[in-house]
Amino acid sequence: DLTQDAFLQVFRKLSTFRGDSALSTWLYRVAVNTVLMHFRKKGLRQVSLDETSSQDTRLVKREYGSPDDRLSGCVDRIALARAMQELPAGYRTIFLLHEIKGYEHQEIARILRCSVGNSKSQLHKAKLKMRELLGYQKNEAVVPEETNLAQYEPAMEA
Numbered sequence: 190d191l192t193q194d195a196f197l198q199v200f201r202k203l204s205t206f207r208g209d210s211a212l213s214t215w216l217y218r219v220a221v222n223t224v225l226m227h228f229r230k231k232g233l234r235q236v237s238l239d240e241t242s243s244q245d246t247r248l249v250k251r252e253y254g255s256p257d258d259r260l261s262g263c264v265d266r267i268a269l270a271r272a273m274q275e276l277p278a279g280y281r282t283i284f285l286l287h288e289i290k291g292y293e294h295q296e297i298a299r300i301l302r303c304s305v306g307n308s309k310s311q312l313h314k315a316k317l318k319m320r321e322l323l324g325y326q327k328n329e330a331v332v333p334e335e336t337n338l339a340q341y342e343p344a345m346e347a
Contacts, residue, residue, distance in 0.1 A: 195223040210300045272322035280315035
């Protein structure tokens with residue numbers, strides 16, 4: 190089913206292929222994105238609005254003025270979005286392509302018409318700048334694993 194979905198997606202989006210990269214790279218990304226979207230959708234579970242869980246009641250009964258755990262992740266995403274906007278355009282593009290979209294440095298070099306070394310260097314500088322902007326220490330991760338950054342993808346279509 191996923192193979193068929195990927196081919197349908199290729200057929201639908203072929204007109205958006207700009208030729209900035211090899212056709213095989215574009216096809217690969219369409220297939221990968223199709224699989225990722227499938228698992229994202231599959232991962233969503235339906236919850237009845239009539240039922241309440243013990244966790245829901247625990248959150249409702251919290252003390253006035255105490256922090257709400259449900260909002261802590263949102264604050265991180267907001268800070269991350271602001272930090273990404275502060276990155277210079279070149280850093281931001283390579284950061285998004287590598288860390289968010291999952292491209293390898295060789296693919297990024299082809300897409301952006303730069304050297305692999307330049308891609309690696311720009312990514313390293315982007316990560317340092319993100320750590321600085323977010324106030325992270327040297328060995329802490331910049332992007333929490335559960336953060337969905339798809340909304341910050343570059344204008345390039347896959």
